[in-house]
Amino acid sequence: MKPVDKTKPSINREARAIYRAFHILSPGIVVAVGLPAGVLVLLTKGHEFCTYKTEYLPDFWLFALGAAAFVAGHYVGLLGTGQVNKITDDSKRFGRLVIVTAFLVTSLILVFEALGTAEIAVGTTTPSQLEPITYYVRCAIEHDVEISGLVFTRLLVILTFYVAGNWFWPGRSLPAPTEAPK
Amino acid sequence: MNPAVLDTYSVGMALVIWAITGIGLFVSLVDAVSDVNDWPTVSDQIGDWSLRNPWLARALVALLFILLAHFVLNPLRPPTCPCVP
Numbered sequence: 001m002k003p004v005d006k007t008k009p010s011i012n013r014e015a016r017a018i019y020r021a022f023h024i025l026s027p028g029i030v031v032a033v034g035l036p037a038g039v040l041v042l043l044t045k046g047h048e049f050c051t052y053k054t055e056y057l058p059d060f061w062l063f064a065l066g067a068a069a070f071v072a073g074h075y076v077g078l079l080g081t082g083q084v085n086k087i088t089d090d091s092k093r094f095g096r097l098v099i100v101t102a103f104l105v106t107s108l109i110l111v112f113e114a115l116g117t118a119e120i121a122v123g124t125t126t127p128s129q130l131e132p133i134t135y136y137v138r139c140a141i142e143h144d145v146e147i148s149g150l151v152f153t154r155l156l157v158i159l160t161f162y163v164a165g166n167w168f169w170p171g172r173s174l175p176a177p178t179e180a181p182k
Numbered sequence: 183m184n185p186a187v188l189d190t191y192s193v194g195m196a197l198v199i200w201a202i203t204g205i206g207l208f209v210s211l212v213d214a215v216s217d218v219n220d221w222p223t224v225s226d227q228i229g230d231w232s233l234r235n236p237w238l239a240r241a242l243v244a245l246l247f248i249l250l251a252h253f254v255l256n257p258l259r260p261p262t263c264p265c266v267p
Contacts, residue, residue: 023217026210034203042196062254066247077225086220095227102228105205106242113249137253140195157250159206164246168239170229 012079019079033159037152044147056145057138065154066161073165078172 116133144153209224216223222230232239 020217023210023214023223027207027214030203030206030210034199034206038196038199038203041199042192044192058255058257060255063250066250070243077229080225087222091222095222095230098224098227099231102224110245134253134256138256138258141254143191143195161246161250164243166225167228168232168243170225170232172229172233174230174233 015079019076022076033152033155037148037155040147040152041143044143056142056150059141062153062157066157069158069161070165070169073162073167074169074171076162077166077170 113133116136141150141153144150213223213225215221216226
């Protein structure tokens with residue numbers, strides 16, 4: 001698809017309004033999903049050992065859902081192009097802070113994923129061994145099938161890959177450098 | 183696995199979910215406020231970074247898909263069964 005020049009004033013006002021409404025509603029959507037998900041998990045007791053259950057995984061459709069959400073994130077992002085932002089020295093400083101924070105948090109999450117461990121015993125006679133956090137994630141998916149029928153897992157996959165498509169596959173060109181207002 | 187450890191699952195997982203929700207709420211609030219004021223949003227800022235560093239952005243996306251595939255497509259089988267906690 002041909003990239004849209006963000007600096008051109010040809011704003012599709014209706015598309016822009018939809019995109020802005022979505023932005024304004026997004027904090028409510030995050031709370032509406034995250035709060036009840038936590039409450040449901042908290043109230044559901046009696047989880048069983050589930051590390052090597054293979055009843056629900058592998059699930060190709062969860063992967064396909066992520067791919068579809070990634071593409072959707074890119075195309076929904078196109079609605080927001082064409083707007084000329086007020087770029088000031090403060091917004092440039094904020095931009096640098098956003099990038100540093102985003103990558104710091106991402107790095108910490110990936111390090112946690114690599115080092116977070118569970119002590120798992122394989123077989124009745126073998127000693128337990130430390131396994132990466134992947135086992136927690138797979139267990140969480142198994143538990144979510146019991147709690148919500150995989151609804152929250154699907155929502156999390158959609159949200160993560162929608163954001164990735166929206167952020168890392170922007171359908172526009174870089175804005176032209178502008179002078180900060182004096 | 184010790185039943186006492188399994189009992190902590192609900193509280194621990196709920197806290198993780200709420201922590202992630204908190205991060206998502208903060209980012210979406212900043213995004214909404216920036217959009218209303220016509221300031222560059224978080225999406226704009228990170229999108230600009232992606233345009234300046236396309237190969238790094240592609241590598242990051244590839245890493246995300248590899249992780250997703252590892253979590254949901256991996257046919258994990260223990261070498262010996264029956265498997266016990």
